[in-house]
Amino acid sequence: MEDNTVRFGLLGCIRYASKFVRTVTQSSNAVIIAISDPSLETANTFAAANNLSPETVNVYGSYDELLNDPRVDAVYLTMPVTQRGKWAVTAAEKKKHLLVEKPPAQNSAEIDTIVEACESNGVQFMDGAIWLHHQRTVKIKETMFDSGLLGDVRHMYSTMTTPIPEQVLERLTKEAMGLAGAIGELGWYPIGAALWAMSYRMPTSVRALPSSIATNSVGTILSCSASLQFGPTADATETATAIVHCSFLSQLSTDLAISGSKGSIQMNDYVIPYKEDTAWFKYTSGAKFVDMHIGWNMMPEKVMVDCVGTEESQEAMMLKEFVRLVQGFKQGESEADRRWPEISRKTQLVVDAVKKSVDIGCEVVYL
Amino acid sequence: MEDNTVRFGLLGCIRYASKFVRTVTQSSNAVIIAISDPSLETANTFAAANNLSPETVNVYGSYDELLNDPRVDAVYLTMPVTQRGKWAVTAAEKKKHLLVEKPPAQNSAEIDTIVEACESNGVQFMDGAIWLHHQRTVKIKETMFDSGLLGDVRHMYSTMTTPIPEQVLERLTKEAMGLAGAIGELGWYPIGAALWAMSYRMPTSVRALPSSIATNSVGTILSCSASLQFGPTADATETATAIVHCSFLSQLSTDLAISGSKGSIQMNDYVIPYKEDTAWFKYTSGAKFVDMHIGWNMMPEKVMVDCVGTEESQEAMMLKEFVRLVQGFKQGESEADRRWPEISRKTQLVVDAVKKSVDIGCEVVYL
Structure with missing residues (x-):
């Protein structure tokens, strides 16, 4: 060694x-x-x-x-x-x-x-x-975003819900779960997905959505939905909205739907694929109703992404990237890759803003 | 005759x-x-x-x-x-x-x-x-809601977006489109879907989401997202949130995702099925990650609903229901079926509330 x-x-x-x-x-x-x-x-x-x-x-x-x-x-x-x-x-x-x-x-x-x-x-x-490292994630970026098939992102919807038995919910203290509760623990994924889809452009404001919020008796947030507004900025005139939803009170769901000016993308297992050795996403581009509106001019395209063996699982891909960076240091590299900490920091800033909105009665929080 | x-x-x-x-x-x-x-x-x-x-x-x-x-x-x-x-x-x-x-x-x-x-x-x-009359819609109600496979509805997401050529957008006047613009013309579907999923329980409040809103130069609403809050009421303690999105600025999308305490449902063609003779929905119930979180314990179930010939298309099913009611009158029935006007009225009340929220700067509107 x-x-x-x-x-x-x-x-x-x-x-x-x-x-x-x-x-x-x-x-x-x-x-x-x-x-x-x-x-x-x-x-x-x-x-x-x-x-x-x-x-x-x-x-x-x-x-x-x-x-x-x-x-x-x-x-x-x-x-x-x-x-x-x-x-x-x-x-x-x-x-x-x-x-x-x-x-x-x-x-x-x-x-x-x-x-x-x-x-x-x-x-x-x-x-x-982990999901950011899956080959499917990389493929979507190339085939849908970079190619222009999706067009400008208009609306996104992303969830991470996973149920916790009722008797355990009360034991979720802030010491165990952190101040943001489900927003940090689960919301990290849908918030990260929205930022990823927006190429890490930050939202201009966020707002928690009142009826979505549930807490246990010690005040830990168990469920929350929020809207992220990507308003016009000096650099970007196109606006978009993302809806993120996280909950310990719903059955497992990990949906990511992106609606763009030219196409749309759907996945229902973006956090952890149904199966380790294969994954897919669906998309349409240029879809419209046929004449008389009795159907569509196309069916969604299913793009398969094979991950041959566990060496190409998303965990393996994450490890590969991390090991590559550490090896760089071992070989004399002196600077870290700032991309990864920046992704974490931006995700956390949005988590914080959603948490703040919850704290102030679901008022808008500007970033 | x-x-x-x-x-x-x-x-x-x-x-x-x-x-x-x-x-x-x-x-x-x-x-x-x-x-x-x-x-x-x-x-x-x-x-x-x-x-x-x-x-x-x-x-x-x-x-x-x-x-x-x-x-x-x-x-x-x-x-x-x-x-x-x-x-x-x-x-x-x-x-x-x-x-x-x-x-x-x-x-x-x-x-x-x-x-x-x-x-x-x-x-x-x-x-x-029309979609309310599709056999798929009826089947989902029976197999997912009435059976308890879905559990309590927690979160819904529904869209109706269909693109209009840029040069036509400016011609969408309020005289042609009505005061609510896209909210009435397109939002009728996702709002109706949310009410349908909630068995026509009314939301307690709604709020338009700022960055989602676009208008043309004559002030017609071309795009809008909104959140519908189903807060606790005297009759119903369970809370839920629905996100509805409608737009003339995005490619065709007609998604309906319902996340419940026990299961979830997904469709991407709920307004008009891809094909006239068959339709499907997907669901999971009791889904969870397998040990070590390297996959799911199940794949989504795809439930096919065959519509044999155009006599069972959703238009045909709507006509059948309407004809049945009219025939009742012809045979001496003296009272109308109040269910259908009530569905329209409730849908319109929510359309109005979303429109009002847009008018008052995306503030909350109570119903």
């Missing part, structure tokens, strides 16, 4: 981190060399469950110990969102590159602090919004 | 009315016996284009003449929306049953006037929102 292999450590051993371990294990240029959790028992159980041998993987009962392990190049943070900011900064100071589960922080000020720590310590930052 | 056949007259000979003629022609218990247009030339051209023989169909150069034809049982109104209210009332006074293209009026006061005229003259009223 004197070569270019990126050596990962886990900060947090939640069950979901198994997916990351699986992806790294299948990768040829990354390896897990350490895991950590405030509970050593949790860490040991995780190691056993994920076939991480004590001969090759150090198991720590604290994040500090792992961060003091000089062999670790990069860390994957999965602890509760309320602790991510603090540990991300500490990790950056220990010169570890950062892959941080979404939402990476509780608000944009905290993200700024993390990104500054990364900049001054010369490490890369990326959040864990 | 001394039998139970319903004898139709057309008030207005726009091109789109050909669809209605085709449907009536294929029906065994309805017939077109007269057509009219303020321009006799337009009426004659329409008659020739639609194979309406002068031997069986009277062609009139004014609506009054047709309404004075005692053989006419029922009329189909397609003149510009700004004239529908006046002619609907006149037709009701002449004891003609009314099938009125949507939107049937310019505002809810006008609908009330029409419905009162129908009530006091003992004639049936129905607007031309």
